[in-house]
Amino acid sequence: MTVPSTALEVRLASRPQGWPTEDNFEIAEVAVPKPEAGQVLVRNTLMSVDPYMRGRMNDVKSYVPPFAIGKPLEGGAVGEVVESTVDDLKPGDFVLHGLGWREYALPDAKHATKVDPNVAPLGAYLGVLGMPGLTAYAGLLEVAAFREGDAVFVSGAAGAVGQVAGQIARLRGASRVIGSAGSAAKVRYLTDELGFDAAFNYKDGPVVEQLRAAAPDGIDVYFDNVGGDHLEAALTVLNTHGRAALCGAIAQYNDTAPPPGPRNLALAITKRLTLRGFIVMDHQHLQQDFVREVGSWVRDGKLRYTETVVDGGVRRAPEAFLGMLRGQNTGKMLVKLAD
Numbered sequence: 001m002t003v004p005s006t007a008l009e010v011r012l013a014s015r016p017q018g019w020p021t022e023d024n025f026e027i028a029e030v031a032v033p034k035p036e037a038g039q040v041l042v043r044n045t046l047m048s049v050d051p052y053m054r055g056r057m058n059d060v061k062s063y064v065p066p067f068a069i070g071k072p073l074e075g076g077a078v079g080e081v082v083e084s085t086v087d088d089l090k091p092g093d094f095v096l097h098g099l100g101w102r103e104y105a106l107p108d109a110k111h112a113t114k115v116d117p118n119v120a121p122l123g124a125y126l127g128v129l130g131m132p133g134l135t136a137y138a139g140l141l142e143v144a145a146f147r148e149g150d151a152v153f154v155s156g157a158a159g160a161v162g163q164v165a166g167q168i169a170r171l172r173g174a175s176r177v178i179g180s181a182g183s184a185a186k187v188r189y190l191t192d193e194l195g196f197d198a199a200f201n202y203k204d205g206p207v208v209e210q211l212r213a214a215a216p217d218g219i220d221v222y223f224d225n226v227g228g229d230h231l232e233a234a235l236t237v238l239n240t241h242g243r244a245a246l247c248g249a250i251a252q253y254n255d256t257a258p259p260p261g262p263r264n265l266a267l268a269i270t271k272r273l274t275l276r277g278f279i280v281m282d283h284q285h286l287q288q289d290f291v292r293e294v295g296s297w298v299r300d301g302k303l304r305y306t307e308t309v310v311d312g313g314v315r316r317a318p319e320a321f322l323g324m325l326r327g328q329n330t331g332k333m334l335v336k337l338a339d
Contacts, residue, residue: 005031039109043338054325077101080093086109089109097113131162141286144222151236151239152177157181157249178214179198181200190332207230212237221242222242223247231249235253235265246276246277312337
């Protein structure tokens with residue numbers, strides 16, 4: 001493969017105030033670097049856009065450093081090795097790494113994981129078999145301490161994490177799996193394709209009323225991808241000694257003022273609830289179990305997933321990211337950078 005002399009990358013042009021816009025991004029043409037000892041040059045094929053990236057656009061202290069203005073953004077990507085300085089990775093191999101948002105990446109080989117496109121489609125390594133899948137697995141089984149027979153509610157259930165979390169609950173023996181989503185089509189996807197027992201469109205009415213109707217006997221586990229009114233509703237409907245895995249709060253990522261609640265947090269005391277936030281990087285010890293169990297379900301067709309792929313190259317990455325924040329994706333949102 002002939003490597004070009006220049007390529008495109010997406011940089012953070014400015015920090016958003018409230019909802020990001022395309023003006024917060026900059027497309028830059030840069031020289032394609034040459035790998036030094038211990039590095040590989042990768043032609044990115046697919047890249048991921050994820051909700052956590054919104055937090056990194058703010059200049060605040062968090063579990064990862066913020067994106068730097070004038071520098072390329074980062075995130076999961078898979079691509080083909082085109083030049084290598086190490087024996088373990090050769091041109092033609094495909095790798096998973098963390099330097100997305102650019103056409104050509106130069107990761108250290110120790111941070112590039114070889115993946116096999118003959119075992120699973122490349123997109124799966126960014127979704128169901130990647131970070132979102134492990135997030136669902138760890139959040140449900142370890143953080144929320146799911147037990148067979150639990151009734152489970154997953155918010156944002158048609159997203160990359162939610163679609164996996166709900167199915168793991170079903171396959172592990174949940175008594176009832178309920179999901180929320182933002183359109184009638186997504187609700188049908190959850191019930192007709194993924195096997196959720198019930199689902200509702202949170203835009204159709206108060207979340208707490210719809211959740212009560214879907215879970216007349218209450219819920220034991222809440223997997224929270226949304227926060228806001230979903231968390232407040234879950235606190236109301238959770239049974240005594242219920243558990244909540246707090247994975248994300250996309251409902252408030254773009255707020256410019258503090259959220260008003262949940263207003264019923266005192267229920268956590270009277271019901272003896274466990275509310276536990278988590279970050280997937282703290283649960284890497286589950287990686288082998290996750291790959292074995294979820295990988296076998298995917299291979300056997302027991303766990304299904306979908307992807308929303310935006311074609312057209314890296315220039316469309318900001319558009320895809322903004323669409324993901326607005327819920328325009330079903331399943332994992334990916335950007336196709338090359339064939």
